[in-house]
Every structure is written in C-alpha cells, then in structure tokens.
Amino acid sequence: MSFLTAAFSLAGKDWRGFYRDRTALTLSLLVPITMVTVFGWIMAYAFGGSGGMPRVELHVIDAENTSDSRRFVERLKTNDMLKVRIATHEEHTETVAVAWDRAKRLIQEGDAHHVLVIGKEVATVPKQATEDSMAEWLSHLRLARDPGREMEDRILQVVMLQVRVQEQGPGLLMQGFENLLSDSGMRQENIDSIHGWMANISRTVETFAQESDQNFPSDKASRSQDDERQAGLVKENQVPSNTKPGSEDDQSMGINEVLQIINRMVPLATEDIIPPGRRKQVTYQQAQSVCGMTVMMLLFALTSCGNVLLQERESGTLRRLFSQPISRYAVLLGKFIFVFWVGILQMSILFIYGEWMFSIGLFRDLPSLIIQSITLIAAAGAFGVFLAAISRSSRQAESLATLLILILAALGGCWFPLQLMTLPPVLDAICRSTMTYWAMTGYQSLLWNQLPWYSTSTLTALGWQWVWFLAMTALAIYFFRQNYCRG
Amino acid sequence: MTVHEDMTDDYLLELENVSYSYRTRRAVNEVSLGIRRGEAFGLLGPNGAGKTTLISCIAGLLQNWSGSMEFDGQPFTPAHKASDRYQIGFVPQELAIYPNLSAEENLLFFGRLVGLRGEKLRKSVADNLDLAGLTERRHDLVRTYSGGMQRRLNLTSGLLHSPSLLLLDEPTVGVDPQSRNHIFECLRHMRDAGHTLIYTTHYMEEVQRLCDRIAIMHQGQIVALGAHSELAISIGNPQANLEEVFLHLTGRSLRDE
Structure with missing residues (x-):
C-alpha cells in the first residue's frame, strides 16, 4: 500500500468513527455555530448594538426636583451612551447633603459606580464657569464616582460634556477657552492667533451636541431663538479659513486632549469614592x-x-x-x-x-x-x-x-x-x-x-x-x- | 430442551425462573438452577448465550430481572441490598482495576469498599498480593504490569473479603499459559478451601479440570446440567470430551452476539 493510500485509509477510518458517534458529531458541529450565534448576539449589545460606544450606567439623584433639573435628567435619559437610573428616595424633601451621602453609599456598597447628584450648593465650581450665567447649571451638579471604573469614567466624561454643552450652548466653550488662556497669562494677540484651532475644538464639541440633539427632538423644538443664533455663530466661526474638514490639520488634536482641556474649562465637581480596603x-x-x-x-x-x-x-x-x-x-x-x-x-x-x-x-x-x-x-x-x-x-x-x-x-x-x-x-x-x-x-x-x-x-x-x-x-x-x- | 434443576439439595444459591430482557431481546429465559455449597460450577455457552447477563443478575448489576433468587435459604436481591452483595465476590471479564494505582493501592481501595479496616485489611491485602504473585511489585503502578499480572490482580481484587460465592466471568481470557495456570491454581485452592465458585469461560479444559458440575446455556436457557460424565452420557457418547458435548448441544454454526 502506498504512503498516500495508507494515510487516506487511516483518515477514512477515523472519519467513520467520528461520523458514527452521532451525538458527539452533532455537538462538535453545534459548538462553533452556537458560539458564533451567542457571541454575535451578546456583542451586538456590548457596544450599544451599533458599533458605537458601550452604554454606561449613571445613577442620578435629583435633590433639586425643579423643572430645570427634570429637563436636565430627561436630556440625560435620551443620550445613547447612558443608561440612566433614577435613584429615588422615600422623601422628596431630601437635602443635598443627605443625597450626597446616599450617593457615596451607593458606590461604597457596589450598587453604582457613578452617581450624579443635582442640587443647589452641591458643589463649588471654579470662577470662570460660574461667572457666566449660562454655566450656572454646573454648580448644581456633583458626580460621585468609583475611580477604578476607568472605562466607564472616560465614556461618562464625554457624555457629561456633551450634555452640558447642549444645555449651555457652545458659545460658552469658546468664551471659557479664551478666559482660560487669558487667565494663564497668554496675551490677547496670541489668543487671536490660535482662534482657528479653538474653533476646531468647538466644532468637535458641537458635533457631540448635534448628534445628541437628534435624539431629543422635543427639546430641540423648544430651543430658544437665542440659542439657535448662538449655535449658528459658533458654526460660522469654527472652521478657520486655512482648514478644510477632514484634512490632516483637522485631526491634529486627539479627542482625549480636547476633553482634558474642556474639562478644565468647564469642570464638573467630582469626588472619588473608594470602598475601604480596596487597593x-x-x-x-x-x-x-x-x-x-x-x-x-x-x-x-x-x-x-x-x-x-x-x-x-x-x-x-x-x-x-x-x-x-x-x-x-x-x-x-x-x-x-x-x-x-x-x-x-x-x-x-x-x-x-x-x-x-x-x-x-x-x-x-x-x-x-x-x-x-x-x-x-x-x-x-x-x-x-x-x-x-x-x-x-x-x-x-x-x-x-x-x-x-x-x-x-x-x-x-x-x-x-x-x-x-x-x-x-x-x-x-x-x-x-x-x-x-x-x-x-x-x-x-x-x-x-x-x-x-x-x-x-x-x-x-x-x-x-x-x-x-x-x-x-x-x-x-x-x-x-x-x-x-x-x- | 430446557433443563430445570431438582431443588432438593443443599444449595447456597438458588435461581427460580430467572429471566432478563434487553428491550425486546430476552437474554436470560426462565433459568432455574441451584449452586451447591462449596462446589465449583461451570457455566458454558457460546457468545450471546446469556452467561454474562445471568452473572450480572446474580452480582447485582442488573435489577429488572424477573423470577426469584435465594441465598442460603433467604430471598436474594443483590441489586437492592448491599448486604446481599457482600456475600459475593465478582471478577468481571474486563480488567476492572485502576492502572494509575499500585497493586497494593488497588487492593486497599477494594478492601475498604467491602468494609475491611486496620489489621484485617492489611492482612487480606498481603495475602491476596501473595496469591496473585505480586508481592515484590506491589508498589509498582498497575499500568506497568504485563497482561497476566493485571489479570491476576483483577482476580484477587474480588477475593479480599473471602466471599461465600465467587462469580468469575472469563477470568483467564487473553493471558499467557503461565498466568493462566497461576489463576487456575488460585481457583482450585479456593474451591478446596470451601468457597463456592461460578465460573464462565470458553476454555473447556479449564472447566473439565476445575468444575464439579457444568451448565450449558444456549439462547438464554440452560440446555444441559450435570457433571461432565453425566453430560457425556446425555448425548449418547460417554467418552465424549466437554467440547464435543458443547458442540453437540449448541451446534456448530457461528454465533454472533
């Protein structure tokens, strides 16, 4: 018997043995099919079902319970990247301090990793943000977070920025950005020289806001004419004359850097809550x-x-x-x-x-x-x-x-x-x-x-x-x- | 022709109309026989005759048999009562020992299962290692043993508690003549010591040499029962050896399980 004939005879013998254990054969074939199905199914939901960012759970305690705060919570709920859980409390008269304690407890007990508390006097916000009346909302928000949840935290930074910009209008960012540079000692002519670069950042932020706005039509319809005008103004200013959308210059700054800068400009009061004993x-x-x-x-x-x-x-x-x-x-x-x-x-x-x-x-x-x-x-x-x-x-x-x-x-x-x-x-x-x-x-x-x-x-x-x-x-x-x- | 034993002797084990079916196929059909105390009883038959099924019923491996069994005059239901199984030593056809344990560890394990402890266990293990001729290699892993050594250990694993009745399902299959002879001598020694043996094999000369009485099974039934000489006379040829008796009673055509 030739080498190949022997080899094929052996393979044929093994194949017959494999084929005749029908249950094992079925399972062998079923394993990859089932795995593909299950993982395809699961992973479809892992990234929000659309290949985008995963959704992050955010607990919200609305200790203020005003029309503004409720409107803000509704906006959070419409965001694609958030799973908003309203941390209800038995008494609607919960003070901000009590709400904050509850937020910390939720994290310490592992029931939440990020809790947003809404209430006046809940946080102290840096000067440049509170100076503007449109940024007044920032002083109503305070975030308790588990610092070990880095992935969720990064996503949440993006979302919170997006939502706040929607609330306050992108004009605030341009102004806040210029204030920041001015406060750090930069002369006005230098600030003017990088105006196009700042507009680039503003446009990125505005893109977030626009994408999210599409999911919030009722609110969009109710936007004031003043907001529309302001958004339009930023749109006009955002693209410098020497920059085309999609060009290399357009991508010269990573989103992380943009986020870091913007978070410094319009910070959200945040406190890290680490369960005792965790390294x-x-x-x-x-x-x-x-x-x-x-x-x-x-x-x-x-x-x-x-x-x-x-x-x-x-x-x-x-x-x-x-x-x-x-x-x-x-x-x-x-x-x-x-x-x-x-x-x-x-x-x-x-x-x-x-x-x-x-x-x-x-x-x-x-x-x-x-x-x-x-x-x-x-x-x-x-x-x-x-x-x-x-x-x-x-x-x-x-x-x-x-x-x-x-x-x-x-x-x-x-x-x-x-x-x-x-x-x-x-x-x-x-x-x-x-x-x-x-x-x-x-x-x-x-x-x-x-x-x-x-x-x-x-x-x-x-x-x-x-x-x-x-x-x-x-x-x-x-x-x-x-x-x-x-x- | 179906043979039914006369149930008047001093029997250790009595079977009355025992039947067992695998779904639609009746493997043991209305078997009645008695095993006398202290005798070596040979159970012969072609492949598929029902020998192993009958042994399995007696050993308690099968439980849905019909009919009745008595052991020492008491109802016997080994599949349901551990105390009934204690009366039996079972040596299966396959090598039912653990290759990754040593001979001593195998015997210690099976000894504990039958309730032996302490000095009694150690003595029984030592005696059975000696009986198997494995004392010198008692610490070696069984997987390093020859086929004959493994067969000997397989046999002695069923003898540790000196059971009243020993069921041996082809214990010498596939071993060299020396080991076969050794096993055979062990069995003869046990018979002489008063143990009762039920022995199935395809080696006619072993049965002829060892067994006091012989039953020949065919298609689930006992077709002949008695001493070798009685069986030879029953076929009209007093000089016939056991193989001739066997072929006369079960035919010469090939058997498939």
Missing part, C-alpha cells in the same frame, strides 16, 4: 478579568474531572464498583467529592498566585473569600458531575462541556462586563439566570466592592449559586439513575 491600583477591568477567567477555568477543570465517572464506565471498573456492598449513589458522591477537592486545590493555587502577581488584596476578607469559593466550587462541581451523568461517552461530555461553558461564560459576563451592555429584557433575564453571572457578582462584591459575605448583594449571589448547585445535583442524580443504574 487603589486595582482597576475594574483587572478585577473583572481575574474573576471571569477564574470562574471559566474552574468550570473547565471541574467538568473535565467530572469525566472520571465516564472513564469508570468505559474502563469497566464501574461494574465492579456497582457489585460492591456500597450504595451506587456513593459512587456519584465520591466523584463529586473528588471534583470538589480539585476545585479547592485549583482555587487556592490561583488565589495565592494572583495575590503574589497582582497584589489585589484577595485575602483581605478570608472568610468571605472561602465562602464564595466553596459555593462556586460546589455549583461548578455539581455541573461537572451532571455533564458526566448526562453524557454517553467522554467525547460527548467534552463537546457538551465546551459548548455549555463558553455560553455560560459569555452570558455570565466572564469575558466582557455585562454592565456595559444594554440587553433586552429576555437576554438580561437569561444572563441573570446563569451560574457564572452570580459567581461573577459574588467575586466582584467581594474583591471589588469589598463587601463581606453577609452583605445583601453577596448573599444574593451566594443564594443563586446554591440554587444552581441544588438544581445540578438533582439533575445529576436523575440522569445518573437513568443512564447508569437502569437495567
């Missing part, structure tokens, strides 16, 4: 990635270990075990205990390494860490044993595990923070029903928000993981009886 160098993305990978890899490891049940069957040792004077369920429990031990070992090593590598304060609250980890290991272990109980062969189990774990990881937010997505109610409910979602919530409550195991959010997460454990255990027992004990 400042940790970012949310870091914590999210660590939690996500921990949860996902644990699932992979434990489902792989759950396959020892199938290996017992395939090697014939299960027949001998079943002939021993022990309960058959002891075999199932034995597999779960083994998987549990592996989970403990993996988590311990992972946490020790993670602390050594990143110093993110994993062991600050050891009892809470242990409780959360044991809960997840129990749920993931039961999931692994369930997969082994439901599968007919190791190959089936492996394909099924890959399929389910990757889906659970995507839906649970292991790969991308769900907080940045605006999910339709059905998908949101699906995501919230996954074990991975609650495991992520549990670890983030613990590691990011520094909440103890008995806090409401951690207890909720723990509770749902135990629900998963019980459901998986019940299913594992049922399928074990069906597939292993019948006959």
Whole structure:
C-alpha cells in the first residue's frame, strides 16, 4: 500500500468513527455555530448594538426636583451612551447633603459606580464657569464616582460634556477657552492667533451636541431663538479659513486632549469614592478579568474531572464498583467529592498566585473569600458531575462541556462586563439566570466592592449559586439513575 | 430442551425462573438452577448465550430481572441490598482495576469498599498480593504490569473479603499459559478451601479440570446440567470430551452476539 493510500485509509477510518458517534458529531458541529450565534448576539449589545460606544450606567439623584433639573435628567435619559437610573428616595424633601451621602453609599456598597447628584450648593465650581450665567447649571451638579471604573469614567466624561454643552450652548466653550488662556497669562494677540484651532475644538464639541440633539427632538423644538443664533455663530466661526474638514490639520488634536482641556474649562465637581480596603491600583477591568477567567477555568477543570465517572464506565471498573456492598449513589458522591477537592486545590493555587502577581488584596476578607469559593466550587462541581451523568461517552461530555461553558461564560459576563451592555429584557433575564453571572457578582462584591459575605448583594449571589448547585445535583442524580443504574 | 434443576439439595444459591430482557431481546429465559455449597460450577455457552447477563443478575448489576433468587435459604436481591452483595465476590471479564494505582493501592481501595479496616485489611491485602504473585511489585503502578499480572490482580481484587460465592466471568481470557495456570491454581485452592465458585469461560479444559458440575446455556436457557460424565452420557457418547458435548448441544454454526 502506498504512503498516500495508507494515510487516506487511516483518515477514512477515523472519519467513520467520528461520523458514527452521532451525538458527539452533532455537538462538535453545534459548538462553533452556537458560539458564533451567542457571541454575535451578546456583542451586538456590548457596544450599544451599533458599533458605537458601550452604554454606561449613571445613577442620578435629583435633590433639586425643579423643572430645570427634570429637563436636565430627561436630556440625560435620551443620550445613547447612558443608561440612566433614577435613584429615588422615600422623601422628596431630601437635602443635598443627605443625597450626597446616599450617593457615596451607593458606590461604597457596589450598587453604582457613578452617581450624579443635582442640587443647589452641591458643589463649588471654579470662577470662570460660574461667572457666566449660562454655566450656572454646573454648580448644581456633583458626580460621585468609583475611580477604578476607568472605562466607564472616560465614556461618562464625554457624555457629561456633551450634555452640558447642549444645555449651555457652545458659545460658552469658546468664551471659557479664551478666559482660560487669558487667565494663564497668554496675551490677547496670541489668543487671536490660535482662534482657528479653538474653533476646531468647538466644532468637535458641537458635533457631540448635534448628534445628541437628534435624539431629543422635543427639546430641540423648544430651543430658544437665542440659542439657535448662538449655535449658528459658533458654526460660522469654527472652521478657520486655512482648514478644510477632514484634512490632516483637522485631526491634529486627539479627542482625549480636547476633553482634558474642556474639562478644565468647564469642570464638573467630582469626588472619588473608594470602598475601604480596596487597593487603589486595582482597576475594574483587572478585577473583572481575574474573576471571569477564574470562574471559566474552574468550570473547565471541574467538568473535565467530572469525566472520571465516564472513564469508570468505559474502563469497566464501574461494574465492579456497582457489585460492591456500597450504595451506587456513593459512587456519584465520591466523584463529586473528588471534583470538589480539585476545585479547592485549583482555587487556592490561583488565589495565592494572583495575590503574589497582582497584589489585589484577595485575602483581605478570608472568610468571605472561602465562602464564595466553596459555593462556586460546589455549583461548578455539581455541573461537572451532571455533564458526566448526562453524557454517553467522554467525547460527548467534552463537546457538551465546551459548548455549555463558553455560553455560560459569555452570558455570565466572564469575558466582557455585562454592565456595559444594554440587553433586552429576555437576554438580561437569561444572563441573570446563569451560574457564572452570580459567581461573577459574588467575586466582584467581594474583591471589588469589598463587601463581606453577609452583605445583601453577596448573599444574593451566594443564594443563586446554591440554587444552581441544588438544581445540578438533582439533575445529576436523575440522569445518573437513568443512564447508569437502569437495567 | 430446557433443563430445570431438582431443588432438593443443599444449595447456597438458588435461581427460580430467572429471566432478563434487553428491550425486546430476552437474554436470560426462565433459568432455574441451584449452586451447591462449596462446589465449583461451570457455566458454558457460546457468545450471546446469556452467561454474562445471568452473572450480572446474580452480582447485582442488573435489577429488572424477573423470577426469584435465594441465598442460603433467604430471598436474594443483590441489586437492592448491599448486604446481599457482600456475600459475593465478582471478577468481571474486563480488567476492572485502576492502572494509575499500585497493586497494593488497588487492593486497599477494594478492601475498604467491602468494609475491611486496620489489621484485617492489611492482612487480606498481603495475602491476596501473595496469591496473585505480586508481592515484590506491589508498589509498582498497575499500568506497568504485563497482561497476566493485571489479570491476576483483577482476580484477587474480588477475593479480599473471602466471599461465600465467587462469580468469575472469563477470568483467564487473553493471558499467557503461565498466568493462566497461576489463576487456575488460585481457583482450585479456593474451591478446596470451601468457597463456592461460578465460573464462565470458553476454555473447556479449564472447566473439565476445575468444575464439579457444568451448565450449558444456549439462547438464554440452560440446555444441559450435570457433571461432565453425566453430560457425556446425555448425548449418547460417554467418552465424549466437554467440547464435543458443547458442540453437540449448541451446534456448530457461528454465533454472533
């Protein structure tokens, strides 16, 4: 037999074997199709569904509750990049100080990462902004933020600037910009010489405002003639005679630089709220990635270990075990205990390494860490044993595990923070029903928000993981009886 | 022809009209027989005759059989009662041992499963390692053993608690003559020590040498039962060896499972 004939014969033999395990074959083909579908679906919502910026959740406490403040909140709500949550309070007479305390508490307890408080005397705003009557609104706004949420913060900077400009009109920016340069000691002739460059910035800002205005037609219709005129004036002034739109000069300044300058001109009073115990160098993305990978890899490891049940069957040792004077369920429990031990070992090593590598304060609250980890290991272990109980062969189990774990990881937010997505109610409910979602919530409550195991959010997460454990255990027992004990 | 045992002897195990079906196929059909205390009982039959299914019913691996079983005069439901399974030592056809454990670890594990502890466990393990001829290599991983060594360990893994009844499902399949002889001597030693054996194999000379009585199964039924000489007489040829009896009763055509 020639070399190629032999090779093709072997390939043909393997193909026949592959083809005849129909379930494993179907799963093998289903995995990529399902993954593409699920990730395509999820990621469509990750960036607002339009390839734009992710949506950021902003809690708003309107302690002022005037027509102006309500109008401002409505404008926030129409912004594409925001998910506005109105942090309602029981008494409408909440003072600004009380509202501010509540905002800080929301962040400290992990219920929010950015809270905007609206109320007079809520903030002290630099001179150049308050001098202008149109900037009076700035003194009504104060932002409490979690500084570790850098990604959301950057997006929010853009949005807040956009909304404030819509409120105040772009003319303020030009004036504020010139005031800023003048205050810093620049002579008027020099300011005049860079007037075109400033107009470039104004045009960028105005673009934001115009894009957002399209989503706010009722307000646009009610804009005063004076505002229209002022916007038109800026439009006339914004393009210098020697600059064409889209030219290299047009892109000479990055948006970050523009934002930095403009935020200095028209600052929003902001205070960083860091939960006590969190190390400042940790970012949310870091914590999210660590939690996500921990949860996902644990699932992979434990489902792989759950396959020892199938290996017992395939090697014939299960027949001998079943002939021993022990309960058959002891075999199932034995597999779960083994998987549990592996989970403990993996988590311990992972946490020790993670602390050594990143110093993110994993062991600050050891009892809470242990409780959360044991809960997840129990749920993931039961999931692994369930997969082994439901599968007919190791190959089936492996394909099924890959399929389910990757889906659970995507839906649970292991790969991308769900907080940045605006999910339709059905998908949101699906995501919230996954074990991975609650495991992520549990670890983030613990590691990011520094909440103890008995806090409401951690207890909720723990509770749902135990629900998963019980459901998986019940299913594992049922399928074990069906597939292993019948006959 | 279906043979039903006369149920008047001192039997350790009695089966009465035991049947078992895999969906629509009846693998064991109304089998009635008794296994005498201390005898070596050979169970022969072509592939697919129902030997392994019958052994599995007795070992408690299958539970939905019909009919009745009695062990030492008491109802016997091994699939449901762990205490019934304790009476049995089961040596399956496949190598049901753990290749990543040593011989000693395998025996310690199976010994604990049958409830042995402490000195009793250690002594039983040592005795069975000796019986398997594996004392010197007791710490080596089983995956490094030859096929014959693994077979010997497979056998002794079922003997740790000195069960009253030993079920042996083709224990010598695929081993070299030396190991086969060693296993055979072990079984003879056990029989002489008063253990009751039910032994299935395709090696006729083993059954002829070891077993006091022989049942031949065919299509799920016992078609002949008795000592070798009785079976030979039953086919009208007192000089016939067991293979001739077997082929006479089960035919010469090829069998598929």
